[in-house]
Amino acid sequence: MTSIPTNSGGAKGEYWETYKHQPHWRNNEDEFEAAKLGMWLFLATELLLFSGFFCAYFVLRMFYPEAFRGASQEYLNWKIGAINTAVLLISSWNVAVAVRAAQLGQKMILAFNVFFASLCGIAFLVIKLALEYYPKYQAGEIPGALFTFPGGHGEYLPSAYDPIFLSVYWVSTATHGFHVLIGVFLLWWIGWRALKGHFGPKHYTAVENVGLYWHVVDLIWIFLFPLLYLVP
Amino acid sequence: MTTIPADTAGAHGHDDHDAPYYASKGGFFVNVWDWMTTIDHKKIGVMYLFAVMAAFALGGAAAILVRLELFQPAVTVGGDTSGMWPFSTNLGYNKAFTLHGAVMVFLFIIPSIPAALGNFMLPLMLGAKDVAFPRLNLFSWYIYVIGSIFAIVSILLGGVDTGWTFYTPYSVSFDQYGRVIAMTLAVFILGFSSIFTGMNFVVTVHKLRAPGMGWFDMPLFIWAIYATAIIQVLATPVLGITVLLLTIENVFKIGIFNPMYGGDPVLYQHFFWFYSHPAVYIMILPGMGIMSELIAVHARKKIFGYKLVAFSSLGIAAISFIVWGHHMFTAQGELASAIFSGLTFLVAIPSAIKVFNWTATLYKGSIALTTPMVYALIFLFLFSIGGLTGLFLGSLSVDMHLHDTYFVVAHFHYVMMGGTVMAFLGGIHHWWPKMFGKMYNERWALFGAGLVFIGFNMTFFTQFFLGTLGMPRRYATYVDEFTTLHQISTIGSWILAAGMLIHLAVFVTSLFGGKKAPPNPWGGLSLEWEAASPPIEHNFHHEPVVRHGPYDFDDAVPPHTEPGEFPLPAPDGKAKH
Ligand code: HEM
Ligand SMILES: [Cu+2]
Numbered sequence: 001m002t003s004i005p006t007n008s009g010g011a012k013g014e015y016w017e018t019y020k021h022q023p024h025w026r027n028n029e030d031e032f033e034a035a036k037l038g039m040w041l042f043l044a045t046e047l048l049l050f051s052g053f054f055c056a057y058f059v060l061r062m063f064y065p066e067a068f069r070g071a072s073q074e075y076l077n078w079k080i081g082a083i084n085t086a087v088l089l090i091s092s093w094n095v096a097v098a099v100r101a102a103q104l105g106q107k108m109i110l111a112f113n114v115f116f117a118s119l120c121g122i123a124f125l126v127i128k129l130a131l132e133y134y135p136k137y138q139a140g141e142i143p144g145a146l147f148t149f150p151g152g153h154g155e156y157l158p159s160a161y162d163p164i165f166l167s168v169y170w171v172s173t174a175t176h177g178f179h180v181l182i183g184v185f186l187l188w189w190i191g192w193r194a195l196k197g198h199f200g201p202k203h204y205t206a207v208e209n210v211g212l213y214w215h216v217v218d219l220i221w222i223f224l225f226p227l228l229y230l231v232p
Numbered sequence: 233m234t235t236i237p238a239d240t241a242g243a244h245g246h247d248d249h250d251a252p253y254y255a256s257k258g259g260f261f262v263n264v265w266d267w268m269t270t271i272d273h274k275k276i277g278v279m280y281l282f283a284v285m286a287a288f289a290l291g292g293a294a295a296i297l298v299r300l301e302l303f304q305p306a307v308t309v310g311g312d313t314s315g316m317w318p319f320s321t322n323l324g325y326n327k328a329f330t331l332h333g334a335v336m337v338f339l340f341i342i343p344s345i346p347a348a349l350g351n352f353m354l355p356l357m358l359g360a361k362d363v364a365f366p367r368l369n370l371f372s373w374y375i376y377v378i379g380s381i382f383a384i385v386s387i388l389l390g391g392v393d394t395g396w397t398f399y400t401p402y403s404v405s406f407d408q409y410g411r412v413i414a415m416t417l418a419v420f421i422l423g424f425s426s427i428f429t430g431m432n433f434v435v436t437v438h439k440l441r442a443p444g445m446g447w448f449d450m451p452l453f454i455w456a457i458y459a460t461a462i463i464q465v466l467a468t469p470v471l472g473i474t475v476l477l478l479t480i481e482n483v484f485k486i487g488i489f490n491p492m493y494g495g496d497p498v499l500y501q502h503f504f505w506f507y508s509h510p511a512v513y514i515m516i517l518p519g520m521g522i523m524s525e526l527i528a529v530h531a532r533k534k535i536f537g538y539k540l541v542a543f544s545s546l547g548i549a550a551i552s553f554i555v556w557g558h559h560m561f562t563a564q565g566e567l568a569s570a571i572f573s574g575l576t577f578l579v580a581i582p583s584a585i586k587v588f589n590w591t592a593t594l595y596k597g598s599i600a601l602t603t604p605m606v607y608a609l610i611f612l613f614l615f616s617i618g619g620l621t622g623l624f625l626g627s628l629s630v631d632m633h634l635h636d637t638y639f640v641v642a643h644f645h646y647v648m649m650g651g652t653v654m655a656f657l658g659g660i661h662h663w664w665p666k667m668f669g670k671m672y673n674e675r676w677a678l679f680g681a682g683l684v685f686i687g688f689n690m691t692f693f694t695q696f697f698l699g700t701l702g703m704p705r706r707y708a709t710y711v712d713e714f715t716t717l718h719q720i721s722t723i724g725s726w727i728l729a730a731g732m733l734i735h736l737a738v739f740v741t742s743l744f745g746g747k748k749a750p751p752n753p754w755g756g757l758s759l760e761w762e763a764a765s766p767p768i769e770h771n772f773h774h775e776p777v778v779r780h781g782p783y784d785f786d787d788a789v790p791p792h793t794e795p796g797e798f799p800l801p802a803p804d805g806k807a808k809h
Contacts, residue, residue: 022366023361023770024355024360024361024362024363024366024440025440030439030440033439034364034365034435034438034439034440035365037434037435037438037439038364038365038368038431038432038435041430041431041434041435041465042427042431044465044466045427045431045465045466045468045469045472046469048466048469048470048473049469049470049472049473050473051470051473052469052470052473052474052477052503053473055499055503056477056488056499059496059499060488060494060495060496060499063496064494067494142484163486163487163493163494164487164488164493164494164495167486167487167488167493167495168488170484170486171477171480171486171488175476
């Protein structure tokens with residue numbers, strides 16, 4: 001992305017204090033507002049992207065109820081899902097605190113919360129990989145043609161429709177996980193810049209926007225979790 | 233605004249500040265590097281222009297091959313069976329038309345007007361220095377290039393033969409060497425480019441209008457680009473997820489669209505058309521925006537019903553999201569079809585409003601038959617035919633007969649080529665002096681436009697007959713009765729191509745030997761004409777202030793002014809030289 005000019009001014013000339021908008025803007029406020037509007041638009045596209053998964057879930061469930069009925073209990077452990085939900089919720093809270101800290105110019109609180117949130121993100125991914133993806137992979141509970149799980153489930157056993165639930169599960173959670181991963185990197189970037197004193201009451205565009213992104217990734221999980229893990 | 237350079241460039245020396253945006257900075261490599269890393273919307277617009285033109289040439293070449301194969305009923309070219317012509321087999325033919333369709337839709341027509349002309353003109357027309365996110369703008373150009381490379385790789389791997397719609401199960405069942413994967417990934421990547429451009433434009437329109445420019449002081453081209461950008465942002469993600477799922481299905485054999493693993497192919501069609509119907513308005517809306525500019529400026533008349541034209545853009549954008557089912561009359565349930573048929577008629581209303589308003593604008597205007605105006609008239613004529621036949625297709629019972637025939641092919645070529653491409657060509661001629669600071673040869677350009685018009689109608693009007701007679705689309709062979717019509721169509725395609733080549737020649741000669749263009753050759757009133765031709769690096773010397781509406785020709789222009797007598801006098805009475 002952008003190369004950040006290293007700030008060599010003393011305590012007085014912190015980057016955020018002297019920050020000047022790019023030349024095509026009239027003032028800093030316009031630039032900030034524009035960045036936020038842009039971010040909201042981008043997040044709208046993210047929600048639409050995921051709405052494709054939700055659509056697929058509902059339509060396929062309508063067509064093949066037997067492939068979905070009981071599938072969540074059969075293949076997924078709601079406790080792991082719940083833990084992951086909690087982890088993400090905590091991280092979202094951290095991010096909210098971080099944005100507030102940036103507005104108040106509390107550099108260390110900002111950096112701490114951002115890094116803590118990124119740790120939560122990593123924990124989420126580790127739990128997902130170690131406790132869900134890997135055992136599933138070993139058991140053959142993988143989607144489509146790769147599906148080798150001997151037991152299957154439901155009334156029509158063994159049926160070609162069996163892997164559908166897992167197909168939806170794998171693609172939607174993997175896409176979500178990928179977003180979490182991106183989010184972790186973004187949080188590091190914010191944390192690093194925060195430590196360098198880039199953010200303060202007058203300039204915290206990036207914190208705000210990455211925060212929005214993280215909340216939306218969290219929100220998407222809030223929808224995925226009950227759909228995949230809880231609905232019987 | 234007093235220091236706009238005069239048309240006699242050499243007369244007084246230009247200092248650096250006055251140099252055109254593309255003024256060279258150093259040696260060859262310095263300049264190439266300068267272009268590759270530029271965040272200047274004008275340069276990016278020009279880079280897009282060249283890229284989409286290259287795509288247009290590639291897609292056009294494929295089209296010529298397709299038509300060539302159809303010159304005779306059998307799968308040969310001129311009776312040749314030696315395999316010298318790779319596209320003269322069933323498989324080769326399928327690949328040729330897929331290449332044509334996918335390249336034209338995803339590489340050419342979707343980015344064409346917004347990304348090339350829009351990028352260049354949007355900030356200028358708003359009186360801004362650049363788009364809201366200049367770096368994102370450059371980034372989206374690179375994404376476009378990467379996506380195009382994927383598309384070309386799929387060709388090198390042996391070509392895709394699924395049609396541009398990639399319907400399952402075919403597209404997920406017979407994919408050797410990952411060709412379909414490469415192509416669908418290309419579409420996925422290109423989608424991002426489109427989304428980023430759209431986001432950029434929406435924010436630019438919201439935040440970077442010149443002082444004094446309210447929403448209803450914007451040129452209508454901006455309104456159209458704005459509506460387009462909204463569709464780009466809201467529809468493209470659905471295409472993204474669709475082709476992403478398609479790619480994943482191909483790689484991992486997942487069953488979401490593939491019936492072999494329990495998926496549902498009709499679900500694919502719904503997903504695909506949920507994007508691709510709005511996408512046809514991504515294609516046409518910017519063309520409609522150009523139309524408003526061409527008609528008003530070259531007839532020097534206040535546009536009739538400004539607000540209606542502006543709102544109909546938004547209306548089209550909104551309605552376009554609820555009519556996708558008209559592509560699936562033969563695939564979905566009857567009730568759904570009936571509902572979609574009804575909704576489809578709605579979308580014709582805002583389109584027709586525009587057509588009537590343009591026609592009303594022409595009434596009593598002082599029409600100058602310049603190439604842009606001629607293209608505007610061609611658009612009016614061809615788009616009306618295209619839109620009307622869309623209504624035929626939207627009628628459920630009629631479409632049962634016409635679906636998947638050449639009638640549909642003719643319909644969408646009348647709207648896409650007869651509409652968008654004609655507007656694009658008109659727009660390029662209209663803004664060519666502004667973009668490159670050179671005039672083009674009017675007489676040759678008009679000749680080219682004439683050939684395009686004749687060739688186009690020969691090529692595609694015949695296809696309405698073919699369709700009603702029952703000629704199905706996407707076949708390399710046909711029964712002997714259709715031979716004459718097919719041959720007229722093929723010969724038309726040559727005339728069309730000749731017209732395009734003339735345009736190309738006109739542009740090239742203009743670049744290297746054209747007359748120097750004045751800042752305002754047509755006497756337009758929107759802000760881009762207040763900048764120099766070509767504009768300086770930061771567009772304007774001072775942030776422009778809006779003094780009159782973009783179409784106030786009655787008030788702002790003294791009567792009996794010839795276009796050549798522009799630029800207009802500034803309010804203080806002194807000529808703006
Ligand atoms: C007056 C408004 C329009 C109406 C009522 C309309 C209606 C329709 C209908 C009902 C079909 C489906 C025909 C079938 O497959 O049996 C169709 C196909 C198509 N239309 Fe339109 N249309 C309109 C405008 C446009 C515009 C403005 C464009 C593009 C710029 C466009 C592009 C297409 C394309 C590309 C297809 C064929 C897609 C394919 O199957 O490959 N249409 N139209
Ligand atoms: Cu449609």
